[in-house]
Amino acid sequence: MVGPMTGEPGRGAPFTGLRQAEYFLAVVDSGGITAAARRLHVAQPSLSQTIRAIERQAGAELFERTPRGVVPTPAGRALVEPARRLLAARRAAGRAVSDVASLRAGRLELVAHASVTADPLARAVGAFRRAHPGVGVLVEDAPDDDELVYALADGRHELAVVSLPLPPAPGLVTEELGHHDIWLAMAPGTVVAPGPVSAAEVSAMPLVAVLHGGSARHAIRRALADAGHEEGTGREEDTGDERSTRHQQDAGHGEDGRGPARAARSWAGVVTPRLGSVIPLVLTGAGAALVDRWYAERIAEQGGVVRRLDPPVRAPFGVARRREPLSPACRVFLDVLRETCAARSADGPGAEA
Amino acid sequence: MRSVNRQQLEYFLAVAEHGSLGHAAVAAGVSQPSLSQALGTLEKELGAALVRRVRRGAVLTPAGHAFVPHARLLLRELRRTGEVIGGPDGRPAGELDLVTTPVLAVDPCAPLLGRFRGLHPGVRVRVQVTDRDAEVPGMLADGRAEVGLAYLPLDADGIVVRALAEHEIMAVFPPGEPSPPDPLPVRWLAGRETVGVTGHSRQRALVGDHLAAHGVRLRVTVEVAHREMVVPLVLAGAGMSFLAGKVARWAAGQGARVRRLDPPLRQRYGLVYVPGRLSPAARALTGLAVAPDDGGHVGGGSHDG
Known part of the structure; x- marks a missing residue:
């Protein structure tokens, strides 16, 4: 609520700001203007002037001269406790702000594609939380890429952790931090030769594709296209809810006129809106899937069969943000994320032959 | 600092509330450059950016978010320094910000404020109303109100809860219908046509849960946004409804048939506030609220109009 702005406090409101409260208390505590001026490192005439201004604003005399020095009047005495409370509130406010700046408090807010959450984001967030336990973390799901880019430019998000590339946008910078190696994951008991699998072999299998947030959508499309895979095969099943159907119908944006849904539909037997559902879908034999190493490891742990691809398919990831400086929590987190990504090893899961 | x-402080809060420097400047009645400059000075004093200029206006930085409740508190304390001297004969003066829900606003808040104003005419009281009891602690924490009145229990860390009394929620019927049983078995209400208020009031949830526990569902055939319409609708025969406390008694006084439920539905309400932050006026109000009152707060038994 904003009150009237006359530049003068209302009648009966002694202080225009915190400095006046501090000066008032200095006179009370020092027992005189001279001593107070020394304590505050200000000139005595200017302190006197301020006290007179405060008395005018208060509509009452706050100090009287006695042989012992300057002492508060009853009105002045009544003002002491509120003035002290005011300064205590000032100190608390200063602490609150500096706590956020020094990462003793506050919240880190990120937006991310599902594809990067298991790896590397989870590890980076863990490291950040251990280093700064006072800072909460919120990771929101990235909307489709055009919306995400808008939201970043708009200032609704400061930092996005994403699969790259994103659609270009003025004022945004992206920084690549690493890549996911894409593996082929198949149901337990699948009989397949040892060694990497070619794109042509992959395109002959019934596949499970992720509509939204999967690592590899661009990379996979390119790799399959390079292998000469044709569009329009496979049966479509809507494993998701209404949203996945709507998404399939709405997709169709993109520079080449092919949205992710239409592209996915062109080579996938099963399309699911959610990255997480890929694991059970593969394990129960709904199809094979092209996933990053983290998901391949989870699938292999539960008996799934995984293979590298030949040629290798890499899905880069990184961050996107506006050019201007980041807030303290985002800045520190970005460093943590860079360190986490630099330390990521490139080894694959054990189950390979 | x-x-x-x-x-x-006022300019900063205006930007926080309006989401834009331009709108904040208009609201404050100053030019945008003046406001921008004041904001810049504040940020320098605090040593942190509070506001991020973005395409559509301005958003708060994390430091800005952290500062908002403190800014409100600082303004409140500044205002309070004026109250101390300005009050007549040493009694509390100034302003009191209260928050409550629509049901509790009528009873017990209004009678309580009546008594309070009689004793402390120098205090100006502002009452904010929120649809959801659960929001009351948040509004105290971020400084939008000093004292809250809500149905309990409340999820409230760091907030003092003073339980006051109970409302008994009564079923209220139009005059002229065959007299409903007294007390009214909950199952009797199965399929009844009721008048309800839109939204997520705690009272609505309480009634719904109480009835559902006995396998009873109501049909809301008239739903209105304005709580003030309920009693006139019931009196006009549009359907039955549920009322608590004094409101039920007033409806009875106007001819409605009011019945206690069986099993009864009672809900405790209380005052909430942040410890250590009460103004003299708020302390006076709290003292008045928890003191015994000869009028009594608990809804009485069944009435016929």
């Missing part, structure tokens, strides 16, 4: 002044 030595020279933060009232104007900077």
